Amino acid sequence: MSTLPTAKELQAQIAQAEGAKASAALKAQAAAEAEHQAFLDRISKPSGLTDDQVLEKASHIIARAASNGLTSVQVFRFPNHLCADNGRMIDQAEEGWEKTLTGIPRELYDFWGRQLKPRGYHIKYEVIDRPNGIRGDIGVFLSWS
Template sequence: MTSTHTPFPAEDHDLLMSVKELKTWVEDTARAKSESASLAMSKAEEQRQKLIEQLKSTDPIDEKRIKAFLVRLKDAASKGEKEVMVARFPNELCTDHGRAINQAEEGWPETLIGQPRVAYEIWKEHLQPLGYHMKALIVDWPHGLPGDIGLYVSWES
């Protein structure tokens, strides 16, 4: 006995596709996702390059940012912490892309450029005489290579 009644509701008929149509739809969807991901990566890289250009500036750090840092330092100390991250920046702001920092070489500060160098100079002039220490570390390793660098101020030997 043949039924003339279809098991698919009329409003869902556009969901029913042949295998060929389904494969084409999957390919189109994958292509659109890939293009979207590629566009997002391009935008992220563009923003990263803008950040690098901004951070290459050797303009003085404004008093508001310095005050905010000092408040953060006191807050961290009151919570029992022994250090705070002063800055995180791309390794392109080191003349050697972070090699000296990664190798813990004595002259690593000489590789800093732009705002990281300005932050280092502020520490050297104002905080080091008060007993504060500074260190730099590679804080991420994208694809196994040195990525961003963190500058830390600490108050314990």
């Protein structure tokens, strides 16, 4: 015959289960934060790619967008804090905003100037989200119209 657990035993089981859930949630959060930090570390430094490698990637992205009838495409997204002013000059469309760029966002701008601008492409950096009304991520868009 099975015995019915006492209320105290049930409370202990529930507390143990809740503790395990909380521990798993903390581990998942820590893993997500570590992954996000690794991403930020990666994009805050030069990519190490050559112009030919970047041009090949860009040509695939542009060809796919054009085949879908688009005249522009978002090619990158990054947190505003990769700008020296947290994206303020980009948000205000102030002259010299490109000087605030760092890491891969700067590398993309420089690549555009060397390789894509002479071919008639335009580039635009724009704040694309505002969580809780605060400036958020910045998108990089290429256009050819």
